[in-house]
Amino acid sequence: MADQPTATERFLQGILPENPVYRQLLGLCPTLAVTNGMKPAITMACSVAFVLVCANVVISLLRNLLKPHLRIVIFTLTIATFVTIADRVLAAYLYQMSKTLGPYIPLIIVNCLIICRCEVCASKQGPFVAASDALGQSLGFGLALASIAAVRELLGTGGLFGYQLLPAAWPDWVIMVLPPGAFITLGLLLGLVNWYSARKSGGSI
Amino acid sequence: MNYIIDIFLIALSAAVINNFVLYYFVGICPFIGVSRRVDMAFGMGCAVTFVISIAAFLSWTITTMVLIPGAPLSSFIAGFFVSKEAAATIDLTVLSYIVYIFSISSSVQFVEMYVRKFFPALYKSFGVFLPLITTNCAILFACLTIMSNVAGVENPADAWDLGRSLTLALFGGLGFTIAIVIMSGIREDLDLCDVPEPFKGAAITLVVGGILALAFMGFTGVDSGLRKAITPGGEVAMEISVEQVQTAMIEPNLHQQIRGIND
Numbered sequence: 001m002a003d004q005p006t007a008t009e010r011f012l013q014g015i016l017p018e019n020p021v022y023r024q025l026l027g028l029c030p031t032l033a034v035t036n037g038m039k040p041a042i043t044m045a046c047s048v049a050f051v052l053v054c055a056n057v058v059i060s061l062l063r064n065l066l067k068p069h070l071r072i073v074i075f076t077l078t079i080a081t082f083v084t085i086a087d088r089v090l091a092a093y094l095y096q097m098s099k100t101l102g103p104y105i106p107l108i109i110v111n112c113l114i115i116c117r118c119e120v121c122a123s124k125q126g127p128f129v130a131a132s133d134a135l136g137q138s139l140g141f142g143l144a145l146a147s148i149a150a151v152r153e154l155l156g157t158g159g160l161f162g163y164q165l166l167p168a169a170w171p172d173w174v175i176m177v178l179p180p181g182a183f184i185t186l187g188l189l190l191g192l193v194n195w196y197s198a199r200k201s202g203g204s205i
Numbered sequence: 206m207n208y209i210i211d212i213f214l215i216a217l218s219a220a221v222i223n224n225f226v227l228y229y230f231v232g233i234c235p236f237i238g239v240s241r242r243v244d245m246a247f248g249m250g251c252a253v254t255f256v257i258s259i260a261a262f263l264s265w266t267i268t269t270m271v272l273i274p275g276a277p278l279s280s281f282i283a284g285f286f287v288s289k290e291a292a293a294t295i296d297l298t299v300l301s302y303i304v305y306i307f308s309i310s311s312s313v314q315f316v317e318m319y320v321r322k323f324f325p326a327l328y329k330s331f332g333v334f335l336p337l338i339t340t341n342c343a344i345l346f347a348c349l350t351i352m353s354n355v356a357g358v359e360n361p362a363d364a365w366d367l368g369r370s371l372t373l374a375l376f377g378g379l380g381f382t383i384a385i386v387i388m389s390g391i392r393e394d395l396d397l398c399d400v401p402e403p404f405k406g407a408a409i410t411l412v413v414g415g416i417l418a419l420a421f422m423g424f425t426g427v428d429s430g431l432r433k434a435i436t437p438g439g440e441v442a443m444e445i446s447v448e449q450v451q452t453a454m455i456e457p458n459l460h461q462q463i464r465g466i467n468d
Binding site: 025028029032033072073076077080081083084087088103106107109110111112175178179180181182183184186187188190191192194195198 | 227228229230231232233234237299300302303306307310341342344345346349350353401402403404407408409410411412413414415416417418419422
């Protein structure tokens with residue numbers, strides 16, 4: 001496996017060069033749905049990280065037993081098991097948050113990000129590389145979620161984590177915490193990231 | 206009469222007011238990825254509507270017969286192995302996610318094989334989308350909404366029956382088709398526009414999606430207004446089911462919560 005990336009490369013790639021949200025456009029459903037506040041966004045990022053790390057390690061241990069035509073089913077069943085665990089834990093210790101996140105925790109099962117990482121990395125490389133890949137990807141996912149949530153919550157309510165930051169005269173842009181704000185914020189941030197990386201690589205924009 | 210109004214309002218709510226794509230953000234991947242041409246978008250929409258209805262039927266049946274506390278099938282089986290009292294309280298809802306995803310992926314497989322064998326023309330038109338649909342959040346989301354309205358209600362009489370569940374699925378799929386077809390129509394014109402370089406592709410699609418969501422927000426409150434208009438004296442009795450529909454929503458709760466912190 002000389003041509004496969006090493007653990008460190010996998011970890012670093014997840015953060016910006018292959019950022020799941022801004023570069024690969026994966027897992028957009030939770031990205032848009034739970035980013036109207038920092039708290040739900042970070043809870044979601046932690047749940048995704050837990051599921052991704054566990055699923056990647058398990059798939060990586062099973063990788064020699066996988067049959068090509070059945071692998072997607074195995075992936076989804078493994079992911080579903082860990083999502084059930086995450087969902088029960090959230091319901092037990094963070095009941096209010098689990099009510100707020102509602103159906104979006106079980107929807108992690110069909111999050112393309114996790115299936116994609118199982119397919120690209122875990123079904124080809126060992127558990128250590130798979131774990132570091134999962135950590136890098138979930139860190140990148142968490143950063144993306146936090147950046148969107150910060151913009152939306154700051155403009156929408158004038159604060160972060162529920163603490164008022166902007167002066168009281170700030171008119172709350174309620175639209176930012178409603179569904180349209182999610183689309184527009186992600187669209188603009190995506191354009192910003194594209195512009196920045198094109199400028200950095202010497203593009204003529 | 207109440208039942209018909211209920212069905213009508215669930216249909217309206219699923220199709221336009223709380224549109225799957227533009228309100229709940231499920232099924233965003235095909236919304237961004239496949240919505241380049243109107244005919245492809247329409248094919249995708251039809252395929253999703255078809256699968257979502259089958260999945261809704263399966264998930265309603267499984268939830269009512271097997272998963273909820275005291276479900277007939279599971280307590281019948283448990284009656285053989287443990288005491289009758291224990292069998293009556295058996296609760297398998299913790300297994301629901303695994304069961305749903307398994308039933309969705311197997312039904313997609315079967316639908317694909319059946320369509321390929323008996324409707325080759327249809328298979329050619331939307332067969333390519335079928336495997337993708339397994340990982341479409343909209344299908345699982347419909348199953349979860351049905352589950353929260355069957356297993357999550359306090360009063361067993363409020364639990365959704367098969368008709369309500371199928372209405373939600375069918376019109377949710379219709380709402381998905383509406384959103385993705387409008388989007389692909391806009392994108393066909395967008396190709397001719399001079400979009401700034403960094404915004405080409407997904408970024409401008411998301412911004413356009415935001416404007417579409419803004420337009421669909423105009424439907425907010427139509428359902429409760431209609432309910433009051435149709436049943437002048439019956440608001441109090443019917444209010445429960447409006448809330449039922451709303452428990453499945455995330456946005457109002459979250460919004461209230463953020464507001465609550467602010468106050």
